[in-house]
Amino acid sequence: MAQKKIIVPYKNPMPVRDPLERVDNFNEVALGYSEEAVLAEAGRCLQCKNAPCRQGCPVEVDIPAFIGLVSQKDFSGAIRKLKEKNALPAVCGRVCPQESQCEKYCTLSKKYDAVGIGRIERYCADWELANGVLPQTVAPLTGKRVAVVGSGPSGLTCAADLAKLGHKVTIFEALHVAGGVLMYGIPEFRLPKAVVQAEIENLKKLGVEIIVNAVVGKFATVDELIEEEGYDAVFIGTGAGLPYFMQIPGENACGVYTANEFLTRANLMKSYCFPEYDTPLRVGERVAVLGGGNVAMDAARTALRLGAEEAWIVYRRSRLEMPARREEVEHAEEEGVKFAFLTSPTKILYNNDYWVTGLECLRYELGQPDASGRRSPVPIKGSEFLMEMDTVIVAVGQGPNPLVTRTTRGLECNKKGNIIANPETGATSKPGVFAGGDVVTGAATVILAMGAGRIAAKAINAYFGKKD
Amino acid sequence: MYRIVKKELLAPTLNLFEIEAPLVARKALAGQFVILRINGEGERIPLTIADFDRAGGTITCVFQEVGKTTKELGALGEGDFLQDFVGPLGLPSHVENYGSVICVGGGVGVAPVFPIARALKEAGNEVVGIIGARTKELLFWEEKMRSACSELRVTTDDGSYVRKGFVTDLLREAIEEKKNTSLCVAIGPLPMMRAVCSLTREYGLKTIVSLNSIMVDGTGMCGCCRVTVGGETKFACVDGPEFDGHLVDFEEMARRAVIYKPQEQLAVARYVENHGHNCSCSCGGGR
Numbered sequence: 001m002a003q004k005k006i007i008v009p010y011k012n013p014m015p016v017r018d019p020l021e022r023v024d025n026f027n028e029v030a031l032g033y034s035e036e037a038v039l040a041e042a043g044r045c046l047q048c049k050n051a052p053c054r055q056g057c058p059v060e061v062d063i064p065a066f067i068g069l070v071s072q073k074d075f076s077g078a079i080r081k082l083k084e085k086n087a088l089p090a091v092c093g094r095v096c097p098q099e100s101q102c103e104k105y106c107t108l109s110k111k112y113d114a115v116g117i118g119r120i121e122r123y124c125a126d127w128e129l130a131n132g133v134l135p136q137t138v139a140p141l142t143g144k145r146v147a148v149v150g151s152g153p154s155g156l157t158c159a160a161d162l163a164k165l166g167h168k169v170t171i172f173e174a175l176h177v178a179g180g181v182l183m184y185g186i187p188e189f190r191l192p193k194a195v196v197q198a199e200i201e202n203l204k205k206l207g208v209e210i211i212v213n214a215v216v217g218k219f220a221t222v223d224e225l226i227e228e229e230g231y232d233a234v235f236i237g238t239g240a241g242l243p244y245f246m247q248i249p250g251e252n253a254c255g256v257y258t259a260n261e262f263l264t265r266a267n268l269m270k271s272y273c274f275p276e277y278d279t280p281l282r283v284g285e286r287v288a289v290l291g292g293g294n295v296a297m298d299a300a301r302t303a304l305r306l307g308a309e310e311a312w313i314v315y316r317r318s319r320l321e322m323p324a325r326r327e328e329v330e331h332a333e334e335e336g337v338k339f340a341f342l343t344s345p346t347k348i349l350y351n352n353d354y355w356v357t358g359l360e361c362l363r364y365e366l367g368q369p370d371a372s373g374r375r376s377p378v379p380i381k382g383s384e385f386l387m388e389m390d391t392v393i394v395a396v397g398q399g400p401n402p403l404v405t406r407t408t409r410g411l412e413c414n415k416k417g418n419i420i421a422n423p424e425t426g427a428t429s430k431p432g433v434f435a436g437g438d439v440v441t442g443a444a445t446v447i448l449a450m451g452a453g454r455i456a457a458k459a460i461n462a463y464f465g466k467k468d
Numbered sequence: 469m470y471r472i473v474k475k476e477l478l479a480p481t482l483n484l485f486e487i488e489a490p491l492v493a494r495k496a497l498a499g500q501f502v503i504l505r506i507n508g509e510g511e512r513i514p515l516t517i518a519d520f521d522r523a524g525g526t527i528t529c530v531f532q533e534v535g536k537t538t539k540e541l542g543a544l545g546e547g548d549f550l551q552d553f554v555g556p557l558g559l560p561s562h563v564e565n566y567g568s569v570i571c572v573g574g575g576v577g578v579a580p581v582f583p584i585a586r587a588l589k590e591a592g593n594e595v596v597g598i599i600g601a602r603t604k605e606l607l608f609w610e611e612k613m614r615s616a617c618s619e620l621r622v623t624t625d626d627g628s629y630v631r632k633g634f635v636t637d638l639l640r641e642a643i644e645e646k647k648n649t650s651l652c653v654a655i656g657p658l659p660m661m662r663a664v665c666s667l668t669r670e671y672g673l674k675t676i677v678s679l680n681s682i683m684v685d686g687t688g689m690c691g692c693c694r695v696t697v698g699g700e701t702k703f704a705c706v707d708g709p710e711f712d713g714h715l716v717d718f719e720e721m722a723r724r725a726v727i728y729k730p731q732e733q734l735a736v737a738r739y740v741e742n743h744g745h746n747c748s749c750s751c752g753g754g755r
């Protein structure tokens with residue numbers, strides 16, 4: 001019997017760079033635990049037998065086991081344990097919304113701070129990156145070839161798992177670098193690109209071939225990959241890259257960006273290094289970001305780093321309902337991002353030159369809880385007011401890009417254009433074609449996309465077994 | 469990496485590149501475009517597919533040096549490589565036998581209109597080609613266009629070649645002469661396409677234009693290329709680049725085309741300063 005543990009109520013703080021020092025550059029904000037801190041944090045875990053934390057993790061990482069290994073300073077054992085379930089711990093440790101997943105269910109969280117599971121996870125992954133990646137075993141080649149469409153977390157995970165099973169995998173990526181949203185969307189200050197690229201190098205070591213600048217549906221369709229190129233199966237992980245708009249007047253004015261454009265220019269094209277890098281970006285002085293998710297926080301924080309005097313989050317509901325990770329909201333606030341809650345624009349105003357001058361907004365109040373329990377916002381009559389702005393970034397969500405779905409015969413989608421796939425296997429209506437990640441679920445999370453890639457890899461392997 | 473297998477100077481600051489890109493060449497059709505990036509620091513810029521060789525695995529692009537990236541591109545030569553080259557993007561031109569059509573190419577627009585004229589003629593249309601340039605030395609592909617059309621008419625703004633006048637002058641004459649024309653395709657600078665559209669509107673002649681809005685990814689992800697067509701927002705990279713010219717909001721397009729003017733001016737000034745001189749003699753800017 002283990003001794004009765006002494007409860008340590010507070011989470012060991014994550015060292016972060018000073019807000020004033022960090023708002024004018026893109027270096028990572030959260031610095032990661034020291035060994036001392038990670039051991040102290042791991043020591044807070046009660047090693048609960050029923051491990052309630054696991055049910056909050058979409059891929060069921062064996063949390064007490066890996067934290068136990070950390071406590072014994074067996075970091076290589078810990079990372080091995082993590083990787084049994086989670087192929088991208090360096091990414092997930094940084095970007096999972098832990099407060100609504102694993103940490104939400106932690107026994108400690110009922111009365112005290114939850115165990116900093118994500119922070120411990122990140123420590124282990126960074127330890128691995130610093131100390132050399134553990135050897136990975138690859139099964140002998142099976143002769144089967146799989147095409148993976150899209151190189152976001154779902155595609156990367158699916159590819160890695162299939163490669164380890166001995167299948168020959170080729171990833172086709174539309175952009176000029178692999179990584180999906182991890183590269184073009186989530187900014188450097190939250191997820192350093194070197195971390196993502198290290199995972200991708202790892203994948204190449206497993207024998208996975210990555211072909212960039214390859215838009216499936218254009219240079220070849222999924223059907224052609226199967227019929228002409230001879231792939232035995234296809235995994236579609238094309239994400240949710242199609243930006244939505246609010247459908248209010250003025251959205252095509254100059255100075256109105258989608259978050260995708262704003263973040264792609266900044267992150268993928270490194271506009272923050274203009275003119276050393278060629279892609280321009282115009283940030284403006286007063287920036288309004290419409291939306292309340294991670295994407296909105298990233299856009300607002302990026303705008304401040306690029307020199308905006310004020311960056312506003314304009315959100316229809318209140319702080320409580322914001323879907324962004326709590327830590328990002330806190331960081332945004334520390335950096336000086338301002339919040340206009342219970343506010344929604346009805347119109348984007350612009351001048352004779354078509355340049356944005358402001359937002360016409362309505363104030364909202366929270367009404368009765370709806371079926372989902374969320375209190376839905378109701379506009380207050382006559383509450384119109386003006387916010388002067390010279391840049392507007394629309395971050396109200398994304399849907400699936402139709403390039404692949406529209407060009408694939410017999411692939412069933414729902415009304416929103418998401419591919420319909422069996423959640424247990426990723427199988428679609430088309431034999432040999434599997435799908436997962438945001439293209440199936442709609443915009444969700446890295447860990448869910450990764451989990452879907454993993455499930456599909458397993459199912460593809462089983463599909464090959466059955467076919468032979 | 470994508471190799472430049474052939475370079476030809478068609479006119480001052482107007483280059484033709486043939487680029488090795490078998491995956492793109494395999495599927496390329498008239499009306500589509502590519503996006504390229506010269507190097508790791510480069511921006512992504514779209515260029516129309518002016519021709520393709522499926523067997524040889526190459527794509528032909530014709531581009532005008534207008535700013536930093538196109539000047540840097542123009543300084544490259546045969547055997548040099550482009551870091552990124554993706555396509556074929558956009559929807560291909562809709563080709564069918566309409567009977568009689570007019571294809572108008574203004575300035576560098578002659579290059580993208582060429583494969584469309586050729587495809588329309590191959591589909592059985594009578595194709596009247598109209599091409600024009602500011603001045604004689606900027607006119608190119610006259611013979612190539614003649615071979616792709618049933619009949620070719622040529623003009624220069626300053627009268628230095630064939631006749632003096634704008635393509636719209638020739639277009640009006642052609643419409644008046646050929647009462648049975650059922651489609652006009654016009655590609656060129658924005659003001660030209662706009663002028664063509666207001667002319668053909670008078671005659672109720674359906675007109676297709678190819679829009680050059682600013683792009684980043686070219687796959688429908690960023691929304692940067694959006695244009696208003698018939699009151700609806702369209703993404704030029706995936707819904708176009710060709711649209712019914714009578715429905716396009718050209719005013720909005722013209723405003724959006726100059727969003728980055730200050731940055732573009734800075735970039736080109738810096739480039740010219742760092743690269744000695746600013747000519748198009750393919751010396752690579754004296755490097």
Ligand SMILES: Cc1cc2nc3c(=O)[nH]c(=O)nc-3n(C[C@H](O)[C@H](O)[C@H](O)COP(=O)(O)OP(=O)(O)OC[C@H]3O[C@@H](n4cnc5c(N)ncnc54)[C@H](O)[C@@H]3O)c2cc1C
Binds near residue numbers: 444
């Ligand atoms: C700004 C931003 C911040 C976010 N922050 C968080 C966060 O903090 N935590 C979190 O858990 N989640 C976050 N998310 C969500 C998370 O990033 C996504 O849920 C996840 O990346 C989805 O993975 P995926 O593999 O399905 O697709 P994606 O990551 O979208 O990747 C899809 C890839 O497919 C490529 N592709 C698309 N079409 C084609 C085609 N036709 N041919 C070839 N390739 C194609 C795309 O170019 C892309 O590279 C954020 C998202 C954004 C945009």
Ligand SMILES: Cc1cc2nc3c(=O)[nH]c(=O)nc-3n(C[C@H](O)[C@H](O)[C@H](O)COP(=O)(O)OP(=O)(O)OC[C@H]3O[C@@H](n4cnc5c(N)ncnc54)[C@H](O)[C@@H]3O)c2cc1C
Binds near residue numbers: 511514579681709
């Ligand atoms: C679908 C499409 C097809 C095109 N085909 C051709 C072609 O065949 N030949 C040709 O000479 N030009 C073509 N263009 C235009 C070409 O992309 C621009 O001339 C080029 O991007 C200018 O880059 P720059 O850095 O040299 O000049 P800059 O000084 O940066 O820009 C000059 C002007 O070009 C436009 N432009 C700038 N950046 C972009 C961008 N990323 N995407 C689109 N336009 C931009 C802007 O209107 C700008 O004012 C095409 C554009 C589109 C959208």
Ligand code: SF4
Binds near residue numbers: 059092
């Ligand atoms: S993968 Fe995410 S949800 Fe699962 S344990 Fe790690 S941080 Fe928590």
Ligand code: SF4
Binds near residue numbers: 106
């Ligand atoms: S619930 Fe919390 S304390 Fe219990 S095992 Fe999981 S992380 Fe440790």
Ligand code: FES
Binds near residue numbers: 689693694705
């Ligand atoms: S260029 Fe990005 S959506 Fe068209």
Ligand SMILES: [Mg+2]
Binds near residue numbers: 511535
């Ligand atoms: Mg440029």
